[in-house]
Amino acid sequence: MNSEFRLHYAPDNASLCVRIALLEMNLTFDPVLVNRKQRAQKSAQFLAMNPNGLIPVLETPDGPMFETAAILQWLADREQVMMPPQDSPARVPALQWLFWLSNTLHGTLRMLFYPDQYGADDPEKLRLVTRARLIAQLDLLENATTAPWRDGDTPSIHGCYLAPMLRWSALYGGSTDWFDLSRWPHLQAFAKRIETRPAVIAAAKSEGLGSTPISAPSPCVPPEGSAL
Known part of the structure; x- marks a missing residue:
């Protein structure tokens, strides 16, 4: 794995928000499946990255991050996209x-x-x-x-x-x-x-979310792993 980021994900979990953001920013990343059926998010290895035992975790050059909003804001500020700059009234x-x-x-x-x-x-x-x-x-x-x-x-x-x-x-x-x-x-x-x-279409394909994943969603049919 040679990408700058590793996204620990499960299909149709909160990691989906981060996957879409990474794709929108054209950032390469390695997806790492967290097997929810085996409660891998509660394993010692995962808890070392996120002591809450919740998905997602994004491994970054600055270390692993948890909390969806924190990851999204960190990415936006790092890339200076998709969020108003700090000196903007917006x-x-x-x-x-x-x-x-x-x-x-x-x-x-x-x-x-x-x-x-x-x-x-x-x-x-x-x-x-x-x-x-x-x-x-x-x-x-x-x-x-x-x-x-x-x-x-x-x-x-x-x-x-x-x-x-x-x-x-x-x-x-x-x-x-x-x-x-x-x-x-x-x-x-x-x-x-x-x-x-394109970012949402790619994310939907990767996680088996169907052709209208947001406006008229159907149950997740992922190519690997489980949403629940």
């Missing part, structure tokens, strides 16, 4: 939305997907409450006026992060009959637009 809302995607939206999705990990006596009841929270958060993003990355054609780390989360919302929330992306026209347009980008 940096403030860009940072706000990046941390919102990480702390708020992604946090809600984790609760939706893994209610048993939150000590829920009734996981389905928690899922119902969490779905309502997710809908309110997507309503907020749909109506935002400070998120130009949502509507533009220029790639951003925000788009790399949001696109997989829209996909997961439709597939992994306990059922598929409650989520309708057409409720949010701006987000639906974003989904249709970003899945035509």
